[in-house]
Amino acid sequence: MVALIDPPTSGSLKFSGREAANAKGGDLRGFRRLVQMVFQDPYGSLNPRHKVGSILMEPLAINTGLTHDEREHAARSMMGRVGLRQEHFIRYPHMFSGGQRQRIAIARALMLKPRIVVADEPVSALDLSIQAQVLNLLLDLQESFKLAYLFIAHDLSVVRHIAHDVLVMYLGRVAEYGVKEAIFEAPRHPYTMALLSATPTTDPASRNQRVVLSGEPPSPLDPPAGCAFNARCPHATDLCKAERPAPRYVDGRLVARHHAERLG
Amino acid sequence: MNGARPLAAARAIELRGRVGIAAPESRLSAFPHQLSGGMNQRVMIAMAIACRPRLLIADEPTSALDVTVRAQILDLLLELRREEGMALILITHNMAVVAETAQRVIVMYAGQAAEESPADLILSRPRHPYTAALLAALPERASGQRRLPAIPGLVPGALDRPEGCMFNPRCALAAERCRRETPPELEADDGRVRCHTPLIGVRP
Numbered sequence: 001m002v003a004l005i006d007p008p009t010s011g012s013l014k015f016s017g018r019e020a021a022n023a024k025g026g027d028l029r030g031f032r033r034l035v036q037m038v039f040q041d042p043y044g045s046l047n048p049r050h051k052v053g054s055i056l057m058e059p060l061a062i063n064t065g066l067t068h069d070e071r072e073h074a075a076r077s078m079m080g081r082v083g084l085r086q087e088h089f090i091r092y093p094h095m096f097s098g099g100q101r102q103r104i105a106i107a108r109a110l111m112l113k114p115r116i117v118v119a120d121e122p123v124s125a126l127d128l129s130i131q132a133q134v135l136n137l138l139l140d141l142q143e144s145f146k147l148a149y150l151f152i153a154h155d156l157s158v159v160r161h162i163a164h165d166v167l168v169m170y171l172g173r174v175a176e177y178g179v180k181e182a183i184f185e186a187p188r189h190p191y192t193m194a195l196l197s198a199t200p201t202t203d204p205a206s207r208n209q210r211v212v213l214s215g216e217p218p219s220p221l222d223p224p225a226g227c228a229f230n231a232r233c234p235h236a237t238d239l240c241k242a243e244r245p246a247p248r249y250v251d252g253r254l255v256a257r258h259h260a261e262r263l264g
Numbered sequence: 265m266n267g268a269r270p271l272a273a274a275r276a277i278e279l280r281g282r283v284g285i286a287a288p289e290s291r292l293s294a295f296p297h298q299l300s301g302g303m304n305q306r307v308m309i310a311m312a313i314a315c316r317p318r319l320l321i322a323d324e325p326t327s328a329l330d331v332t333v334r335a336q337i338l339d340l341l342l343e344l345r346r347e348e349g350m351a352l353i354l355i356t357h358n359m360a361v362v363a364e365t366a367q368r369v370i371v372m373y374a375g376q377a378a379e380e381s382p383a384d385l386i387l388s389r390p391r392h393p394y395t396a397a398l399l400a401a402l403p404e405r406a407s408g409q410r411r412l413p414a415i416p417g418l419v420p421g422a423l424d425r426p427e428g429c430m431f432n433p434r435c436a437l438a439a440e441r442c443r444r445e446t447p448p449e450l451e452a453d454d455g456r457v458r459c460h461t462p463l464i465g466v467r468p
Contacts, residue, residue: 127419128398129415129419132403133415136412157360157402161406161412162403198332198335200363202359202399203363216303217300217330
């Protein structure tokens, strides 16, 4: 939805104060340039028949009036920014490792100078020793290009490292949303609490008693009545089974829970 | 198990109950696409333990699962290990999963065992520079610093293995000898390490 592929079913979507949800034609193309994506699987998201150079130049060919030489210059300078060497310009994706492919995908996303990059699990397919390199690269680029990331991940230690604000989703709905410190230090939604306690850690000192959830996430096609989490929630009451809790502000964050005032 | 179909069916139901599948009788006729990822992984585990193995090898058994379901599956594997009295080899790249489940750990690099130690020792006092660098690069150990201490370079491919120690091009401590000689495997009372200059002492 943020990438303007699906229209929102309700509400509004604004970029820099301008309504984007129903934009059409030239306006829509303008907004699309502001939002680019990096996908999880760098083996599936790069066209195997295109060389790195043409992968990076394609967004410019479609969206700008730059000449071929200008596009090549822009692509080569972006390769330097993401840590690719100039001779890589004429290579194909299969000649690269997973981490380098993710660098290509990141470079492609930045070619149009977007304001927002939607990164869907960008490091979860990478070798552990490469994951830190790519996270560092993302942090450096955020600073130099003044980017906002919408970083989708299930590895909470990665989220804790990279995020400023955290939005916890359960079954397609917001469970809890606030600044990172509030979510990690003092969660108010039982799903957030369970997630945090289920996350394994290498530090024996901070290994706490797990809240092991029973059951599995229900199908999003057939969500339960009331709160989507009620069947797995240790604190569920009749109210939770009957009525879907609306997100509201409690203790400095947005939380969708009937009993958000309770700490447990 | 040949011959007795009713017996096999009964055992299948028993096994599915054993791995925590609710209503095992009715689930016996379900197809895999009708079950969730966590349920399918439970079925896989039930198949694996059907003939009461002495050793169960689990290759990244939880990497594809939701975090809350991952905890359930790890707990199930540990419970089966205890109750069935079988050994468990867990292959994973998730150091936190290692920390919570393993007793002994072998760290592999480029197809070789770099280090073997008891799990608590490997996490607190790694011997091999690769293990130490891996642990330092974990976001959860970054303790407030913005940039992670990443390991430079790439894992060598099968055809471009370096001379000497496999890890020498990426190792912060690599010396001349590491670039020339393959390190021997040094034995200690509680483990072994393949390194010319291990981080904590090992008797030769």
